[in-house]
Amino acid sequence: MTTHIITERPQGAARAAIAVQGVTKRFQGFAALRDVSIDFLPGQVHVLFGENGAGKSTLIGVLAGIHRPDEGTILLDGQQVQAATPRRARELGIAAVFQEPALVPQLTVAENLALGREPTSRGLVDRRAGRRQAVEALARIGSSIPPDAYARDLSRAEQQILEIARALQGEAKVLILDEPTASLTDNETDCLFDVVHTLRREGLAIIYITHRMGEIRRIGDRVSVLRDGALIRTCPLGEVTDDDLVTLMTGRQVGALFPEIPHRPGGMALELQKVSGAGVLEIDLQVRQGEVVGLTGLVGSGKAEIGQLCFGLARTVSGRIRINGQDLGHSSPSKRLRQGMVYYPADRKHDGLVASRPARENVSLPALDRWTRAGFLDRRRERLETEAVLKRLSLRPANPDALPPTFSGGNQQKIVLGRGFTRPYGIHIFDEPTAGVDVGARAEIYEAIKELADSGAAVLLISSDLPEVINLVHRAYVVAEGRIAGEFSGEDLTEETLLPVFFTQHEKEQGA
Amino acid sequence: MTQTDTRMHSSPRPGAAGPAPVPRISAGNLVRKQFIAYGILPLLLVVLIITFAVVEPRFISPTNIVNVARQVSFLGIIAIGQMLYLITRNYDLSNGGTVALSSIICATVMVSAAPGNPGMAILLGCLAALAVGLAVGIANAVLIAVFKVNSFMVTLGTGFAATGVALLVAGGIPVTGLPPEFSRNFGTSAILGIPFPTFMLILVLIGAYVLLNWSRLGRQAYAVGGNEKAAYQAGVNVSRTLVSVLVTGSFLAALVGVMITARVSTGEANIGVQYPMQSIIAAVIGGIALAGGEGRVSGAFMGALFIVLLNNGMDLIRVQGYVQDILLGALLVLALLVDRIRTRVRITAPAGTISTPALLTTDKGDK
Numbered sequence: 046m047t048t049h050i051i052t053e054r055p056q057g058a059a060r061a062a063i064a065v066q067g068v069t070k071r072f073q074g075f076a077a078l079r080d081v082s083i084d085f086l087p088g089q090v091h092v093l094f095g096e097n098g099a100g101k102s103t104l105i106g107v108l109a110g111i112h113r114p115d116e117g118t119i120l121l122d123g124q125q126v127q128a129a130t131p132r133r134a135r136e137l138g139i140a141a142v143f144q145e146p147a148l149v150p151q152l153t154v155a156e157n158l159a160l161g162r163e164p165t166s167r168g169l170v171d172r173r174a175g176r177r178q179a180v181e182a183l184a185r186i187g188s189s190i191p192p193d194a195y196a197r198d199l200s201r202a203e204q205q206i207l208e209i210a211r212a213l214q215g216e217a218k219v220l221i222l223d224e225p226t227a228s229l230t231d232n233e234t235d236c237l238f239d240v241v242h243t244l245r246r247e248g249l250a251i252i253y254i255t256h257r258m259g260e261i262r263r264i265g266d267r268v269s270v271l272r273d274g275a276l277i278r279t280c281p282l283g284e285v286t287d288d289d290l291v292t293l294m295t296g297r298q299v300g301a302l303f304p305e306i307p308h309r310p311g312g313m314a315l316e317l318q319k320v321s322g323a324g325v326l327e328i329d330l331q332v333r334q335g336e337v338v339g340l341t342g343l344v345g346s347g348k349a350e351i352g353q354l355c356f357g358l359a360r361t362v363s364g365r366i367r368i369n370g371q372d373l374g375h376s377s378p379s380k381r382l383r384q385g386m387v388y389y390p391a392d393r394k395h396d397g398l399v400a401s402r403p404a405r406e407n408v409s410l411p412a413l414d415r416w417t418r419a420g421f422l423d424r425r426r427e428r429l430e431t432e433a434v435l436k437r438l439s440l441r442p443a444n445p446d447a448l449p450p451t452f453s454g455g456n457q458q459k460i461v462l463g464r465g466f467t468r469p470y471g472i473h474i475f476d477e478p479t480a481g482v483d484v485g486a487r488a489e490i491y492e493a494i495k496e497l498a499d500s501g502a503a504v505l506l507i508s509s510d511l512p513e514v515i516n517l518v519h520r521a522y523v524v525a526e527g528r529i530a531g532e533f534s535g536e537d538l539t540e541e542t543l544l545p546v547f548f549t550q551h552e553k554e555q556g557a
Numbered sequence: 558m559t560q561t562d563t564r565m566h567s568s569p570r571p572g573a574a575g576p577a578p579v580p581r582i583s584a585g586n587l588v589r590k591q592f593i594a595y596g597i598l599p600l601l602l603v604v605l606i607i608t609f610a611v612v613e614p615r616f617i618s619p620t621n622i623v624n625v626a627r628q629v630s631f632l633g634i635i636a637i638g639q640m641l642y643l644i645t646r647n648y649d650l651s652n653g654g655t656v657a658l659s660s661i662i663c664a665t666v667m668v669s670a671a672p673g674n675p676g677m678a679i680l681l682g683c684l685a686a687l688a689v690g691l692a693v694g695i696a697n698a699v700l701i702a703v704f705k706v707n708s709f710m711v712t713l714g715t716g717f718a719a720t721g722v723a724l725l726v727a728g729g730i731p732v733t734g735l736p737p738e739f740s741r742n743f744g745t746s747a748i749l750g751i752p753f754p755t756f757m758l759i760l761v762l763i764g765a766y767v768l769l770n771w772s773r774l775g776r777q778a779y780a781v782g783g784n785e786k787a788a789y790q791a792g793v794n795v796s797r798t799l800v801s802v803l804v805t806g807s808f809l810a811a812l813v814g815v816m817i818t819a820r821v822s823t824g825e826a827n828i829g830v831q832y833p834m835q836s837i838i839a840a841v842i843g844g845i846a847l848a849g850g851e852g853r854v855s856g857a858f859m860g861a862l863f864i865v866l867l868n869n870g871m872d873l874i875r876v877q878g879y880v881q882d883i884l885l886g887a888l889l890v891l892a893l894l895v896d897r898i899r900t901r902v903r904i905t906a907p908a909g910t911i912s913t914p915a916l917l918t919t920d921k922g923d924k
Contacts, residue, residue: 358790379792388790396790399783401850410780411792417773424771464791 061120062087062250063108063139063219068117070103077103079274080117085219085250090241092261092282093254095271095294096455096483101254104271105221108252109141110134121218140212141221146204150197155179157196158211182210187243202233206240213244220244221252226260227481230344230509238264256483258287270294295485302488303516304495309335310519313370314503315355315386315472320364324350325527327364332472332503337494339514339521340507343547347527349391352476352507356388357381368472382411385471389461389478391507397461398449405431405445408463415468434466435459439489455486462493473497474505479513491517511540525549596844597895598859601888605863609870616870623752627820629865630754631813632835636843636861637765637854638809639836641802644769645782646849647701647708649803652810652836654719655693656829659686659814661723664732664824667739675736682739683815690811693719694804702799716833723826732824744819754816761809766854768805778802783850838885839864842892844899 061084070078078100085091093101106112108119110128118125121137128134134141148157155176164174179192188206190199199207205225213220222241226234241264245251253264261268262282269279270293277293278285285293291302311334320328325347332338342348353359355366357378366373368384378388390396398407408431409416416427428445435445438459440452449457458478465473475494479487494517498504508514514521520534523546530549533542591599609616635652642649667682693715700711748756769775777798780788789795810832818824843860845852864885871881 356790377794378790379794382792390790395784396786399780399787399850401783401846401848402779406776406780410776410788413773413776420772420774421767422771422773422776 061085062122064120065104065107065114066118066120068104068107068114068119070107070112070114077274078107078114081271081274081276082117083269083276083279085252086267087218087250088245088248089266090245090251090253090264092265092268093252093271094261094268094290096453096485099271099294099483100274101271102223103274105141105223105252105254108134108139108219109221110139135212135215138216138218139221140209140217140219141223142205142208142212142225143223144227146208148196148204148207151195153193153195154183154190154199154207155192157207158182158192158214160211162214178214182214186210186213186240188240200233202229202236205229205233205237209240209244217249219250219252221254223254224256224481225253226255226257234260256481258290261290262287272296291484294483302484302491303513304491306337306495306498306517306519308519311335311501314368315505316365316367316370317351317355318365318367320351320354320366321362322350322354322359323362325354325524328354328529330522330529332505334471334503335498335501336520337498337504337506337518339518340505340524341509341511341514341521341543341547342524342530344509346524346547348507348524349476350527351524352388352474352505355474355505356386358388382470385469386474387411387465387470387472388474389458389465389476391477391480393454393457393461398457400448400450402448403446404435404440404449404452404460407449407460408434408445408467411464412467430467431463434463437466438463438493453483453486454481455483455490458482458486458490462490465497466493469500470502472503472505474507476507477509478506479508479510511543514538515540515543523547523549592899596842596856596892596899598842598844598856598863598892602859602863602866605866605870609866609873613870613873616873621869621873625865625869626755627752628869629862630752630758631817632832632839632865633758633858633861634761634809634813634816635832635836636839636857637761638806638813639833640765640840640843640845640852640854640857641778641806641809642708642712643782643837643840643845643847644849644852645778645799645802646785647712647799647803648837649697649712649806649810650709650833651693651697651712651714651716651719651807653829653832654716654723655690655807655810656814656817656832657826658693658719658723658726659689659811660818660828661727661732661824661826662686662689663815663818664735665726667736668732668734675738678736679739679742682735686815686818687808687811689719689814690808691804693811694807695800697807698800698803701803702796712833720826720829727824727826729826731826733822735818735822735824737822740819740822742819743816744822754820757812757816761812762854762858769854774798774801779850781850835864836861838889841896842889844896846896 064082064084066082068078068081069076081100081104083091093104095101103112107114108128110131110133113129119128120126121139126137128137128139131141149160152160158179159175164171164178166174176192183190183192186206186209188210190203190207196204196207209220209222225237229237241251241253255261265282267279267281268285268290270277270290272294313331314334315330315332317328317330328351330338330340330351340348340351350359354361357373357376357380360375368381368386371384373381373384394400399410405428409427413422413427416423416430432445436443440456440459440463449460452460462478478490478494482490494504494506506514506518515538518538520532521538521543522529523531523533523543525547526549531543531546615621635656638652639649663682663686666685667678670681671677696715697708697712700706701708743753746753751759769778777788777793780791780793781795781798785795814829817828839860840852840857841847841860842863843852843856843858845856867885867888868881871884
């Protein structure tokens with residue numbers, strides 16, 4: 046691949062560590078980026094904010110050498126550069142850490158750091174030099190990860206930090222972080238932020254993508270809001286309020302994010318009595334018809350496992366799970382679907398979607414018997430009904446024949462969500478339905494949840510997103526260390542009351 | 558970039574716009590869609606046929622066409638069986654052994670059972686041979702679906718075992734003395750002018766098409782192959798789906814065993830050796846993804862046709878067998894390369910821009 050540096054005009058934007066000027070990028074005619082110009086200053090964390098599909102990923106792709114801009118220029122320290130490949134971009138000092146971890150789990154931290162540039166002596170890999178360089182690289186970002194640990198044994202935050210350390214090897218001037226905290230717990234996020242602060246002090250220009258409102262204020266210095274591929278505004282964070290940001294991003298007013306769901310509890314829909322299984326102990330939990338019940342707690346507290354037990358994905362060791370008063374016993378997910386329970390997994394990519402089949406077929410899969418006569422499908426009706434569901438959930442682009450990986454996170458979630466609308470299920474279990482989902486799609490997913498509850502379905506919402514739990518549910522359980530540590534409703538549903546319960550420990554709980 | 562898209566100028570807010578602009582059907586777009594659906598195989602087939610037809614006129618003589626039609630029947634059905642395995646993300650390396658064993662069993666039963674009643678002997682022979690297919694299929698499916706053993710090793714093992722049993726039963730020599738009616742009716746006969754094996758191929762192609770596209774089982778098979786975990790969580794009975802599909806795949810191999818036995822009027826234990834690899838090549842050239850969850854019946858058929866035409870044409874112009882292998886190997890690698898590019902185009906293109914049957918987009922994607 047041919048690459049070249051054009052060093053023509055050391056002009057105006059000398060202050061910026063890296064800048065894009067008038068960058069346009071089209072994919073088969075679609076302008077994913079339109080005439081975007083942004084200066085990224087050294088020693089600042091510059092947040093890119095926007096809905097999925099706004100152009101953030103394309104922009105960092107252009108910076109990191111993954112996409113070649115159709116128009117416009119990139120200036121690195123005021124000099125026009127062309128990063129035609131990711132490798133070239135790294136050589137120029139543009140380091141990028143993407144969402145998907147790119148570590149080799151079977152290798153150690155030091156080996157991962159040296160991957161692809163192993164120091165050699167006399168033609169053989171010099172392990173000692175590799176280890177020394179790894180220690181240096183980790184020390185540089187103030188990390189204490191042991192260099193001999195295996196990557197697979199690291200926490201998600203440590204893996205992220207390791208990725209950053211790897212990206213920063215060599216002379217980096219710019220660090221791009223794409224939703225680094227998406228799967229981190231609060232503690233882990235703190236660790237990561239410490240590293241980011243260290244690097245900012247060193248004078249790196251840090252480009253930071255996130256969907257989380259709270260994070261922007263904690264870490265950002267400046268923000269650029271993108272919408273539909275165009276830059277809406279760049280400014281210091283002090284100049285905008287959170288509401289401004291959401292309005293800029295979505296082009297509409299906030300407030301409507303969480304719909305008011307009237308509480309009209311009906312008969313008992315889902316009931317857990319002293320249920321124990323892998324990771325959870327003696328869970329008592331009830332969800333009535335027409336009720337939205339939250340299940341929250343730290344990552345790893347056992348709340349996700351409760352959802353899996355309910356849907357038959359994990360084995361119940363003791364206790365009872367009842368649907369509409371009927372004992373479930375050990376039944377498979379397919380049987381539970383027939384009994385009116387539907388589950389939306391947190392990991393859309395691995396547990397939810399079949400990437401090789403169109404969106405439409407992903408929606409119809411659990412309800413195929415609806416359109417089956419003597420083993421044969423009525424494809425016309427299947428198509429009409431699934432398309433109607435996807436339209437109702439405003440899938441964008443509205444193309445039910447496209448493959449799931451071509452959709453943004455929020456729209457992938459809508460495909461999974463579509464399954465609950467092909468037939469009237471009585472119980473809906475959501476596991477982190479808005480993780481990695483932008484604000485626009487979020488509002489639509491909440492609206493769908495409201496619609497379900499209004500129609501008399503029981504909703505169990507498993508979520509780590511506290512604002513979501515507090516604003517959406519009628520009642521919430523907090524799970525800590527595999528047990529229900531508290532139940533809250535009405536006035537008690539506040540961040541201040543729930544959060545301390547997250548850290549409940551067994552011993553203390555005995556008395557309560 | 559040559560034509561600026563009209564959609565750029567539509568409403569800035571997605572979804573708010575009126576009716577979607579209807580994209581013009583351009584030749585480039587059509588070629589692109591064909592490429593995404595079938596890869597370069599249709600093009601290769603056309604090039605191949607024209608080249609051979611020009612170089613060697615006998616290639617398009619009626620005799621040779623009938624000859625090709627017959628040859629493609631066997632590999633075509635085998636490739637469909639292989640495809641059923643591949644769609645569910647499994648390999649079938651046992652189809653060669655299944656062909657061999659069903660041929661030997663078919664012939665052995667026919668020469669020994671119901672003497673003096675050729676009709677009954679033929680019926681029993683065929684049933685016994687097809688039972689072999691079911692047995693191998695069930696063994697494969699249970700090991701793969703229930704015990705979760707890797708299909709590559711499972712079918713390698715059952716294939717070896719089946720070939721071994723075939724050699725043992727026949728004592729290592731061909732089984733001859735079959736009722737002449739068998740060959741007359743099922744080997745060399747023609748229905749409506751179509752050679753009997755070709756007629757069977759057509760039936761199998763139609764059956765497989767209906768199964769995969771119009772039945773619940775087919776839909777579930779694609780889902781299981783594409784993402785087994787997701788299929789399970791969407792309520793698909795994974796084991797049942799796997800067993801049904803894999804047993805059908807092996808049944809087709811046994812069917813070919815019977816057809817070849819009728820064609821040569823002999824039971825042979827060495828007739829299937831080339832099938833495992835040839836059928837994988839045919840399927841892969843035909844766009845069936847080794848990663849599972851994807852592939853068309855037409856693709857598997859075209860892949861088989863391609864291999865048969867290539868061998869047939871090169872035989873006619875007297876290309877050495879070794880050279881044929883080299884060419885076939887090179888073409889397989891080329892096909893895989895093109896498949897990679899095709900997958901990338903499909904996955905990385907924004908959702909609005911490419912769809913299999915139609916372009917119905919109102920919005921742009923960003924990935």
